[in-house]
Amino acid sequence: MMRSLLWTILALLTLSLAVSACSGHSDASEEISAASDTLVTLHPRDIARLLNDLGDADGIQRLPVNSVGRLREVFNDTNALQLPAAMACGIDPVIDLRSAYHLRRPIQRIYSCDEFVVDSLWMSMPYLVPRAAQLLKDIGRTFQDTVRNRGGGDYRIKVTSLLRTEYSVSKLRRRNRNASDSSCHRFATTFDISWTKFDCLDTTRLVSLEDLKNILAEIIQQKREQGRCYAIYERRQGCFHVTVR
Ligand SMILES: [Zn+2]
16 A cells, blocks of 8 residues: 555656646746755755666656766866866856946857757856857757657757846855856856756656656766867756866
């Protein structure tokens, strides 16, 4: 009796997560625990583990994954490592966008496109230096191709944070102690890609969230090994924090 009840709860949970992972919108504040975007109040780490434990649940497709190892150990490029790259490749931090007319480097506006979706941003602006914009596009394209080539449907990654101004960092700091003065996001070189939510373009073919996360990890690791970026696996915020180099 207990066992069947447990399976019913798990099945309902899986369904709600699949729908959530596939929805094209969210309230999008990456600084608030990404778990609030799902229909249940679970930590992203627990959600990923639960989906993994559930294995081949009804209607959820599993894909081959080449594990890169424990994500928190693999993606451990510290802020001290990322910051010099951000300063070398990026703009001087700006107070707000009105101050952005006198930049030492151009920045470009980032729009949702074939390769990725820009989530509704909270406390950040959709701008990157061209080098970072190209990296983001390449990650999105490779992710999409890889999922498709391994038999999954059409998915796009979701970008949850881009350029932060001094103004937004100071506001953020009141809510999140990780939002430091030395945030790489101030240099337009850094973006966050969610691993708790993906944009699903074909709802008849749902892929395990755990597999999508691990494929995304593979792609980011490839770019990292090519010397194109640094990355941190953010557990609390449910994202990969990536800085171009
Ligand atoms: Zn970040």
